[in-house]
Amino acid sequence: xxxxxxKTAIIAALYAALTLLLAPISYGTMQIRVSEALCVLAxxxxxxxxxxxxxxxxxxxIGPFGIHDVIFGTLATLIGVGGxxxxxxxxxxxxxxxxxxxxxxxxxxxxxxxxxxxxxxxAAAWVxxxxxxxxxxLGVPLMKFLEKNxxxxxx
Amino acid sequence: MAIRDITxxxxxxxxxxxxxxxxxxxxxxxxxxLVSLFLVKNFTGFAFAALCLAAVVKVSxxxxxxxxxxxxxxxxxxxxxxxxxxFSIPGTVIWSWWKLTLTVEGVQxxxxxxxxxxxxxxxxxxxxxxxxxxxxxDGMEAYLAPLSKIGVPSHEIAMMLSxxxxxxxxxxxxxxxxMKAQTARGADFESGKLRERARALVPLLVPLFVSxxxxxxxxxMAMEARCYHGGEGRTRMNGMRFRRGDLIAALMxxxxxxxxxxxxxxxxx
Numbered sequence: 001x002x003x004x005x006x007k008t009a010i011i012a013a014l015y016a017a018l019t020l021l022l023a024p025i026s027y028g029t030m031q032i033r034v035s036e037a038l039c040v041l042a043x044x045x046x047x048x049x050x051x052x053x054x055x056x057x058x059x060x061x062i063g064p065f066g067i068h069d070v071i072f073g074t075l076a077t078l079i080g081v082g083g084x085x086x087x088x089x090x091x092x093x094x095x096x097x098x099x100x101x102x103x104x105x106x107x108x109x110x111x112x113x114x115x116x117x118x119x120x121x122x123a124a125a126w127v128x129x130x131x132x133x134x135x136x137x138l139g140v141p142l143m144k145f146l147e148k149n150x151x152x153x154x155x
Numbered sequence: 156m157a158i159r160d161i162t163x164x165x166x167x168x169x170x171x172x173x174x175x176x177x178x179x180x181x182x183x184x185x186x187x188x189l190v191s192l193f194l195v196k197n198f199t200g201f202a203f204a205a206l207c208l209a210a211v212v213k214v215s216x217x218x219x220x221x222x223x224x225x226x227x228x229x230x231x232x233x234x235x236x237x238x239x240x241x242f243s244i245p246g247t248v249i250w251s252w253w254k255l256t257l258t259v260e261g262v263q264x265x266x267x268x269x270x271x272x273x274x275x276x277x278x279x280x281x282x283x284x285x286x287x288x289x290x291x292x293d294g295m296e297a298y299l300a301p302l303s304k305i306g307v308p309s310h311e312i313a314m315m316l317s318x319x320x321x322x323x324x325x326x327x328x329x330x331x332x333x334m335k336a337q338t339a340r341g342a343d344f345e346s347g348k349l350r351e352r353a354r355a356l357v358p359l360l361v362p363l364f365v366s367x368x369x370x371x372x373x374x375x376m377a378m379e380a381r382c383y384h385g386g387e388g389r390t391r392m393n394g395m396r397f398r399r400g401d402l403i404a405a406l407m408x409x410x411x412x413x414x415x416x417x418x419x420x421x422x423x424x
Contacts, residue, residue, distance in 0.1 A: 002383055005311060006375035009318035010367050016319060017326040034356060054315055058323070061291060062165070067185055067279040114236045114272060118243070137353040145361055154368040
């Protein structure tokens with residue numbers, strides 16, 4: 001159990017550290033959160049589900065967007081990454097869960113809080129696009145690496 | 156992307172009544188304030204909320220200039236919001252060109268949205284500016300504690316959050332080291348198209364993973380060696396305590412919500 005706590009916590013720290021390091025493009029509508037590529041970790045270990053969720057919570061808590069981002073962003077990650085773990089048998093389709101969940105929930109957040117009226121789909125598509133780039137362009141090469149080495153690095 | 160530019164969290168160390176409040180009070184207070192901003196229906200309501208917010212900022216001793224830095228990353232979003240709202244609401248036309256029509260109602264709504272947005276950001280950054288991240292996670296643990304009855308592992312969540320907070324700087328340093336090492340070997344993180352730049356991060360992430368999971372293994376061993384066995388019976392070094400200031404803050408908050416609700420129903424502009 002202790003091992004799981006430590007692993008989950010380090011995944012959370014990893015997510016938060018990467019989000020902070022690449023801060024200028026990690027928040028807001030124009031976001032490409034490189035750290036979202038870490039969602040592929042959920043294909044290999046269930047510890048990634050709470051890990052990435054807590055990481056997102058910390059990153060948003062520290063980030064500039066305030067408490068509503070903590071609530072919505074964390075919820076979006078929880079659902080998205082949970083979906084990836086459930087769909088782990090289909091590794092190429094699974095990251096779509098994260099794309100859809102973030103697109104809809106973070107899109108809703110931006111739409112509601114920024115009063116974008118009838119432009120909900122625009123906000124959702126925009127967030128989903130950034131997510132798609134992070135999850136596939138960076139996520140897939142990472143996934144390929146982890147496929148070969150995940151037992152070796154202690155995942 | 157230099158590592159020294161990153162201060163973890165936005166905590167502004169100062170001695171003030173707001174800093175001394177219990178984190179539980181501040182978290183609940185911030186949530187109530189943010190929700191009540193959505194109850195505001197007229198500009199008088201915003202003026203009242205802004206006045207109250209300004210008073211709290213004044214008490215907290217945080218310079219206004221420092222606070223307004225929090226707006227910088229979202230200026231683009233504010234401008235976008237204003238632009239979309241200004242031109243998309245039908246009403247009395249002030250100016251029109253091609254498909255763009257500027258209306259009185261649109262301008263009013265744009266200003267309304269921008270004011271609310273700025274207050275939202277100020278309100279919630281006041282929480283992170285006056286509360287250390289570790290206090291924030293302690294406060295969250297307290298709110299999660301009742302959920303442990305229905306099976307939510309609230310102690311474990313809080314434990315993981317504090318470990319993660321402790322290791323963020325370590326991992327940032329590690330990332331910086333790996334970046335420098337890979338740059339010395341010819342990796343290029345700063346140029347190229349978006350796709351190329353994203354790909355360039357793979358040689359950064361792979362060693363980072365290896366190092367992070369090694370840390371996790373060591374940490375688990377260290378915790379077990381010190382007989383960590385979960386939340387039961389653990390005590391804290393700095394417990395949280397409600398003081399008189401928290402009572403005063405709660406009363407002021409109740410007054411604020413009541414006044415907001417009254418102003419909402421007044422026939423004022």
